[in-house]
Amino acid sequence: MNRAELADFLRRRREALRPDDVGLPPGQRRRTAGLRREEVATLSGMSTDYYTRLEQQRGPRPSEQMLAAIARGLRLTLDERDHLFRLAGHTAPSRVSRADHVSPALMRVLDRLHDTPAQVMSHLGETLVQNAPARALLGDETGHTGPARSAGYRWFTDPAEQLLYPPPDRARHGRFLVASLRAASASDPRAADLARLLAAKSGDFARLWEAHEVAVPFERRKTLVHPALGEIALDCQLLLTDDLAQLLLVFTATPGTEDAEKLRLLSVVGPELL
Structure with a gap:
C-alpha cells in the first residue's frame, strides 16, 4: 500500500469535484476547492474520521468493499478506480466479471x-x-x-x-x-x-x-x-x-x-x- 500516493490521489480527486457534480448545494464559505472531506465520506457511506485518516496517511489499508464505496463517492472512472485499488495494494477488479462500479x-x-x-x-x-x-x-x-x-x-x-x-x-x-x-x-x-x-x-x-x-x-x-x-x-x-x-x-x-x-x-x- 502506497499511503502517500493514495492520500494524494484521494485529495486531488476530491478537490476536482464541485458540489453540483454530485447533486449537493454549493453552500457558503468554502475555503478550498472541491468537496469537503465529510461530504465525500457521506457520499461513500463511511465515517468522516475513516476517510480523513486515509487522506492524512494514517488509516489502515482499506478493504476492496471500502475502495469500491470511495470510487462511487468520488465518481471515479474505471481507470481511476483501478488506480485507486492498486495504490491501496489490491488487484484491480476484473472489468469482465464485475459490474459493481457505478457508471x-x-x-x-x-x-x-x-x-x-x-x-x-x-x-x-x-x-x-x-x-x-x-x-x-x-x-x-x-x-x-x-x-x-x-x-x-x-x-x-x-x-x-x-x-x-x-x-x-x-x-x-x-x-x-x-x-x-x-x-x-x-x-x-x-x-x-x-x-x-x-x-x-x-x-x-x-x-x-x-x-x-x-x-x-x-x-x-x-x-x-x-x-x-x-x-x-x-x-x-x-x-x-x-x-x-x-x-x-x-x-x-x-x-x-x-x-x-x-x-x-x-x-x-x-x-x-x-
Missing part, C-alpha cells in the same frame, strides 16, 4: 433526482446505489451480500420479496427476472453460477429456467405495494449504459393522481414510513 454518467443523473425514486442496478439485478426516495419506496436494497444481492435470487428464495408486487403481477415478474438472468448468462459466468444455485433451491425457478425465455419485455407501468401506503401505480423509465451492464431505473407517477401524492409523501417522510 459515472448514471451517477450524475441520479445525483440530480432528489424527489423521484431512482436507483442504479447491474445486469444481474444487483442494486448498486439508491437515492433516499427509492429507499423509502423499496427499502434499502444495497445492504445484501452474496447471492442475495441479486433481486432474482431474493425473489425465488425469500417469500417476503414478492410482497412488493400484487399477486396477479408476480408470475410475470418472475418470468422477467429469469429471462434477464438467462440473457446475462450468455456472457457473464456469474449469471450462470447464480442460475445453477437457484435451480437447486427453487423448483419454480428451475421450471422457468427450462423454458429458456430471454425476451420477456420490461413492464414500464408497474403497481408496487408499499407496506404503509398500499398500492402505488408508477411509470418506470430505464437509462442503460452503452455496454448494457448497468441501468438507471426511475419511478414517476401521473401528476395530480393519488399515486403522485403518495410519492410526494415518500419524498418528504422518507424511509420512516417503512
Whole structure:
C-alpha cells in the first residue's frame, strides 16, 4: 500500500469535484476547492474520521468493499478506480466479471433526482446505489451480500420479496427476472453460477429456467405495494449504459393522481414510513 500516493490521489480527486457534480448545494464559505472531506465520506457511506485518516496517511489499508464505496463517492472512472485499488495494494477488479462500479454518467443523473425514486442496478439485478426516495419506496436494497444481492435470487428464495408486487403481477415478474438472468448468462459466468444455485433451491425457478425465455419485455407501468401506503401505480423509465451492464431505473407517477401524492409523501417522510 502506497499511503502517500493514495492520500494524494484521494485529495486531488476530491478537490476536482464541485458540489453540483454530485447533486449537493454549493453552500457558503468554502475555503478550498472541491468537496469537503465529510461530504465525500457521506457520499461513500463511511465515517468522516475513516476517510480523513486515509487522506492524512494514517488509516489502515482499506478493504476492496471500502475502495469500491470511495470510487462511487468520488465518481471515479474505471481507470481511476483501478488506480485507486492498486495504490491501496489490491488487484484491480476484473472489468469482465464485475459490474459493481457505478457508471459515472448514471451517477450524475441520479445525483440530480432528489424527489423521484431512482436507483442504479447491474445486469444481474444487483442494486448498486439508491437515492433516499427509492429507499423509502423499496427499502434499502444495497445492504445484501452474496447471492442475495441479486433481486432474482431474493425473489425465488425469500417469500417476503414478492410482497412488493400484487399477486396477479408476480408470475410475470418472475418470468422477467429469469429471462434477464438467462440473457446475462450468455456472457457473464456469474449469471450462470447464480442460475445453477437457484435451480437447486427453487423448483419454480428451475421450471422457468427450462423454458429458456430471454425476451420477456420490461413492464414500464408497474403497481408496487408499499407496506404503509398500499398500492402505488408508477411509470418506470430505464437509462442503460452503452455496454448494457448497468441501468438507471426511475419511478414517476401521473401528476395530480393519488399515486403522485403518495410519492410526494415518500419524498418528504422518507424511509420512516417503512
